[in-house]
Amino acid sequence: MTQTRPRIWLSTPHVMSPKEREYLLDAFDSNWIAPLGPHVDAFEREFAAKVGAKHAVALSSGTAAIHLGLKLLDVNHNDEVIVSSLTFSASANPVTYVGATPVFIDSNRETWNIDPQLLADELADCAKKNKLPKAVIPVDLYGQCADYDAILEICKKYEIPVLEDAAEALGAKYQGENAGLFGKLGAFSFNGNKIITTSGGGMLVTDNEDWAKKVRFWATQARDPAPHYQHSEIGYNYRMSNLCAAVGRGQLLTLDERVVARRANFDYYKKHLGDLPGVTFMPEPKNFFSTHWLTVLTIDPAKFGKSCEEVRLALDAVNIESRPVWKPMHLQPVFSHCRHRGGEVSESFFQNGLCLPSGSDLTSKELDQVIDVIKHESCIA
Numbered sequence: 001m002t003q004t005r006p007r008i009w010l011s012t013p014h015v016m017s018p019k020e021r022e023y024l025l026d027a028f029d030s031n032w033i034a035p036l037g038p039h040v041d042a043f044e045r046e047f048a049a050k051v052g053a054k055h056a057v058a059l060s061s062g063t064a065a066i067h068l069g070l071k072l073l074d075v076n077h078n079d080e081v082i083v084s085s086l087t088f089s090a091s092a093n094p095v096t097y098v099g100a101t102p103v104f105i106d107s108n109r110e111t112w113n114i115d116p117q118l119l120a121d122e123l124a125d126c127a128k129k130n131k132l133p134k135a136v137i138p139v140d141l142y143g144q145c146a147d148y149d150a151i152l153e154i155c156k157k158y159e160i161p162v163l164e165d166a167a168e169a170l171g172a173k174y175q176g177e178n179a180g181l182f183g184k185l186g187a188f189s190f191n192g193n194k195i196i197t198t199s200g201g202g203m204l205v206t207d208n209e210d211w212a213k214k215v216r217f218w219a220t221q222a223r224d225p226a227p228h229y230q231h232s233e234i235g236y237n238y239r240m241s242n243l244c245a246a247v248g249r250g251q252l253l254t255l256d257e258r259v260v261a262r263r264a265n266f267d268y269y270k271k272h273l274g275d276l277p278g279v280t281f282m283p284e285p286k287n288f289f290s291t292h293w294l295t296v297l298t299i300d301p302a303k304f305g306k307s308c309e310e311v312r313l314a315l316d317a318v319n320i321e322s323r324p325v326w327k328p329m330h331l332q333p334v335f336s337h338c339r340h341r342g343g344e345v346s347e348s349f350f351q352n353g354l355c356l357p358s359g360s361d362l363t364s365k366e367l368d369q370v371i372d373v374i375k376h377e378s379c380i381a
């Protein structure tokens with residue numbers, strides 16, 4: 001066999017609609033080829049309206065949004081910031097950019113996100129030592145919110161601000177409220193693999209107008225209002241370009257459809273694989289609305305007959321990309337000096353968890369191909 005079908009990828013950008021093209025060409029033809037411009041302003045307005053935030057600031061990445069969010073919360077050298085351990089490194093890296101140290105908290109099995117009980121235990125211990133963390137960064141993993149009722153109650157008790165890493169969860173809800181709005185700040189990503197994309201980009205949302213202004217100032221090199229170049233603060237080159245924002249405006253119009261498609265992938269996989277021995281899908285508790293940005297399942301090798309890694313390799317052998325669940329931050333060499341609380345739950349997800357192809361463009365034929373391989377690997381095949 002020489003003829004192979006194209007690779008089935010984990011999460012690819014959906015084919016662009018005519019709207020992205022129209023906005024992009026408008027930006028191009030107007031020659032606003034700059035890290036600001038009318039499409040940036042419009043994208044910020046439209047994004048804020050869509051998620052229900054008062055203000056949104058378009059930035060060059062989700063990582064930049066988290067970084068400047070931490071600066072707004074005045075996180076500095078020698079401070080600690082609590083971060084969910086089961087996440088991508090970009091949730092934790094910015095903590096180190098401001099000279100602070102992350103402290104990692106394990107997930108619970110109900111949400112796969114930060115365990116409120118462990119968070120409460122950690123903060124109680126911190127209070128006893130008289131060294132409370134400066135901020136808490138819960139992560140909304142794979143399109144599903146963390147358990148914010150419990151998290152916000154605990155953080156309120158100690159008056160610790162929450163910066164929500166909603167990079168993977170645009171379009172998700174918790175108790176009917178949109179992801180990104182639960183903390184003082186919410187960070188989103190438009191990286192190429194996310195549910196909508198600007199090729200690269202991010203957004204910071206807040207209800208605080210002064211904060212939004214401050215972030216725009218920092219993100220454009222902290223230029224003081226003066227005819228010459230005058231700086232009283234360290235700035236960053238973090239603003240989104242007008243071209244990317246033009247694409248983002250078109251993408252935003254498609255968000256609801258993308259959520260429907262990703263959720264349908266999950267339902268389809270679950271219908272066809274959910275009864276296999278040892279297979280468990282990431283749960284979606286009552287009052288949570290996950291986008292299922294990625295469909296994730298765990299495989300118990302004792303019951304299934306093969307390990308998660310064997311299944312991944314079997315998929316790869318027929319040109320299908322799947323990925324292990326994020327390796328928890330408390331296991332990462334670069335964070336080995338950081339304190340962590342718990343860890344067994346996220347470790348078990350990493351050990352046995354697999355992310356399946358989840359793009360909103362996938363055809364049912366492609367989904368069937370993935371399903372057939374996994375069924376074939378199971379002990380009942």
Ligand SMILES: *Cc1c(COP(=O)(O)O)cnc(C)c1O
Binds near residue numbers: 061088091190
């Ligand atoms: C993608 C992602 C980020 C970073 O976003 P970028 O736009 O790629 O910088 C942060 N946190 C999580 C959980 C992510 O998945």
